[in-house]
Amino acid sequence: MKKIAVLTSGGDAPGMNACIRAVVRTGIFHGMEMYGIMYGYDGMINGEIQRMESHAVSNIVQRGGTILKSARSEMFRTKEGRKKAYEQLQKHGIEGLVAIGGDGTFTGAKVFYEEYGIPTIGCPGTIDNDIFGTDFTIGFDTAINTALEAIDKIRDTAAAHDRIFFIEVMGRDSGYIAVECGLGGGAEMVMVPETKTTLNEVVEKLKGSRKTKTSSVIVVAEGDEEGSAAEIMEKVKHTINDDSKDFKVTTLGHIQRGGSPTGKDRMLASRCGMAAVEGLMNGQANCMAGIIHDEVVYTSFEDCITKSKPLNRDTLKLIEILSI
């Protein structure tokens, strides 16, 4: 293998640049020519492919976003789109691919591999941490710390006014971010899609904590079955028949996707990036390079996509204990 290309796809995540840097430099270290594809699969179809030397990834390890830009490609879901993509790779002589992204990215890579056989290895780049085959995903740790900084600030104002704040964090269908933020943010309660929390439980909890505490924080995962944080707050207010201004809601939103990656994310991204290139060199393909228990593990795209990584329920128990 002499030419490898790298792309980022799907929602961006802090650490993607550190991963790109690791992919490019590991390839060059092993004597390969490295290429970058802009805008994910769309750029592959459109031939936005460029040679990357070592200096092209200088001074990016600490940057949020992705210098290769990202996109969600509709065209790549069509046979025609993938054919064009293949032709572009052929044209540039690309023999291997590293795709940094999440579920959708790996689904596309899998289909493409099965059709055209270009060896592809994925790196888990998403803040949601909902990918089987790796303890953590690139961007998760940064998203948590960004959210925690925000929650710490909100606690200042919650404490100053004896308020109850419902804070919505990201995570799509997964409660990973919410659980870590809830524990680290000293929340009274965390509402996640993986468990059923009734409004009654929320109301009881708040009534209980009102006796010993003056302010409270409830962290809500965006995918919770009871609705958004704003909806839940309204229902709670209605249930306890309290129309005071003591209830507030904040939706953290897209700040959780940006920012300079944490040390953990830079390390994880660098290790996955290196493992992806060395995996390709060693004949691996159609799989993701993740880190489990501090070791590199290659997991088939099939498993990454279809298997689910359970939430650590001990942590939910811990939050309950610590919120007394």
Place this chain on the structure above:
Amino acid sequence: MKKIAVLTSGGDAPGMNACIRAVVRTGIFHGMEMYGIMYGYDGMINGEIQRMESHAVSNIVQRGGTILKSARSEMFRTKEGRKKAYEQLQKHGIEGLVAIGGDGTFTGAKVFYEEYGIPTIGCPGTIDNDIFGTDFTIGFDTAINTALEAIDKIRDTAAAHDRIFFIEVMGRDSGYIAVECGLGGGAEMVMVPETKTTLNEVVEKLKGSRKTKTSSVIVVAEGDEEGSAAEIMEKVKHTINDDSKDFKVTTLGHIQRGGSPTGKDRMLASRCGMAAVEGLMNGQANCMAGIIHDEVVYTSFEDCITKSKPLNRDTLKLIEILSI
């Protein structure tokens, strides 16, 4: 004057603690007994008044929120409430008052002074910067930097996906925060209550910048006449008939009220706090201690409440130039 009390009232702002510290220690330095009133005017009415020694304000200069807690008091708007408040002060022998807050706080202080003659001096504590009689208010600089950090993060993801972000910042009826954030955040445009910006102008600006730029940020003050950032975004999407996912909205919300105060806010808070106490000692009353052109200035509550501080329109011009 031998006994002075301090309270915080209205929305909390970073730097209130630094101000409390300065009030308490300046008073003690000059040989006075200092008292803290909890929960603003409500606590005054309820007699939540306690002696504060120097160590009571140790290690708080860097803390967000307010150790004296804050509230908006309905009772203090009644004659009866103010009578009770006066009796409490009498009971504790309080001869002077420092009230840290904004417009509402000063309105209450003014009425109370006119009724009972307890000398009161205000300190401008609000993130909104909309108070006449001081170049800046305590908390404004911190709120801007908090919002800018968030905007910088959002720009990462905006740039990665070539998106247009509408970001709503606080400021009530004032565009101060929005203007500083717009300039510092490299926004394409800023929408503030003080100026009329039509949807057409937004659309034209975006069409123009789409030619040279791939991503854009528009900062919207919460009090803008066109509605919230979410409403404006929907109108813009409708106008240009673009239903793509390239438009996103984020409402920064209460993170702007919390956090450790900046150096500027610690300095401003400390100077105003000292000036308030020394003003009381020198016979000042019924006024606010602010800083104008680096000098302490006492402005009557009357002027603080009724006069308005104009937005620097040169800055709006500057944003326009810098967004080309």
Place this chain on the structure above:
Amino acid sequence: MKKIAVLTSGGDAPGMNACIRAVVRTGIFHGMEMYGIMYGYDGMINGEIQRMESHAVSNIVQRGGTILKSARSEMFRTKEGRKKAYEQLQKHGIEGLVAIGGDGTFTGAKVFYEEYGIPTIGCPGTIDNDIFGTDFTIGFDTAINTALEAIDKIRDTAAAHDRIFFIEVMGRDSGYIAVECGLGGGAEMVMVPETKTTLNEVVEKLKGSRKTKTSSVIVVAEGDEEGSAAEIMEKVKHTINDDSKDFKVTTLGHIQRGGSPTGKDRMLASRCGMAAVEGLMNGQANCMAGIIHDEVVYTSFEDCITKSKPLNRDTLKLIEILSI
């Protein structure tokens, strides 16, 4: 067991407060009376022991330092000191102990246990990560992120002036912090006590990177065998006979010990704190509660003190590859 006391000892580390909170609340959750001992073993000897209710640990999960204060005790190394300490515990009816700290803390706890049989469990609180029996220590992740933020800033000025910076980070005899900072900070090279790096290697590396890069960062662990960062820089300058102002040194120092803990450290501290209390309840003693591969593991103090945790040498390799 009805009464448990907790103390922090040795160098402080971010997350100690989160650990204290978890210890206290877990104990209360299980119906115990909880006590805090001030100033580590010194406070135990002097009887600075106080009851802690749930609210005593409110709003501290995000705070650096330790509300129980810390110290290195000379007196506890004497038989007489430990006797007094035992008497104080007896006086308060303390039946179990949680000691948060590092090697020295556990050594003291072990001797004390062997002499007086008070069940004691440790929590790994040190930024250095040099403790056997846990993947990470409380404070390590925060120290890395603090150091990385500093290194990111230094890179700005290094890049602006084409300079070579030698940056010294903490870690006592261990290179853990240096390795993570070197990788995350995009360093050209990392010098740690665990490996021999000659000055010639540094000089050769710098000569090589001068061809492709304009600025460089070399991270030096404080315990490196070649001396401090300042000494190494002088030797390198002398060796390559370059007296220019392009070489600079920065010693990060005590900023690495402070600051609000990261999400990871809050989680780790909370889990260890809970595990320590539940361990005592289940009859464990004379051991440390750590987390290995996401599971609670109890390791005897003996092993914690005498066994060493090896540095992951793959990471050193990775730094070499990524610095091309």
Place this chain on the structure above:
Amino acid sequence: MKKIAVLTSGGDAPGMNACIRAVVRTGIFHGMEMYGIMYGYDGMINGEIQRMESHAVSNIVQRGGTILKSARSEMFRTKEGRKKAYEQLQKHGIEGLVAIGGDGTFTGAKVFYEEYGIPTIGCPGTIDNDIFGTDFTIGFDTAINTALEAIDKIRDTAAAHDRIFFIEVMGRDSGYIAVECGLGGGAEMVMVPETKTTLNEVVEKLKGSRKTKTSSVIVVAEGDEEGSAAEIMEKVKHTINDDSKDFKVTTLGHIQRGGSPTGKDRMLASRCGMAAVEGLMNGQANCMAGIIHDEVVYTSFEDCITKSKPLNRDTLKLIEILSI
């Protein structure tokens, strides 16, 4: 005037990029061709001059360092060097110059202007704030906030161990940074070059505060007449004959020069940059564009270099009061 070039010179400062952006875009807005000169005066001599379009300064408003790089030029101090520089400007048709930097930068610009008559306007870019003709310099506010964040962290560990910390901050011959950090950081004392503080005063202060406080911070300006923070600490320890480990020293160093600029610095940099270009268009030259009392003021290089801006002594008084 049709062609203007911009350069950064001397020590770098956060906000230089925001200033470059404002210079370039203001020029383009007014129909001019804009050029960037790399490495300050050295690059002018060597002809490292390139055209800058609007997109060349995209996404840099928030970046530390300077994309034009900076240097201190020996060659520009020679007649020969300046002659070459002039020839390079002639070659590119440059008719006006914006020089971002401090004293040294303006001294060079003044001599060059007097010899060759190329209209030049300066922008005050230095963290030290020691330039006459502007209330604040670009980078000062960021440096203060960076130092304060570090001091806040150090206070965590100081408080945990009841220690006395001597913290050295930058500022060359000026105490501006030290004074703001001392006040904002809640220091017991500030030692600056502008005032004489004897060791006895330090010792007396520490003895006094030991009675009421358990930990103390003393901020030392790097230019203090008593020596470095490390030297002062040793002298103090010797004087009070205390050889304990309770005294610690930290030199913040180059972290103060880097990092993303604060809102204040982005605003100041943008206004000065615009004012410099508009000044050149209006026939101004041989002067600096600064902001005094929120208004643009042009001050002759002569005055900027020879006049000194006094320290606000009220602030020193304030620190004394607040440290009781």
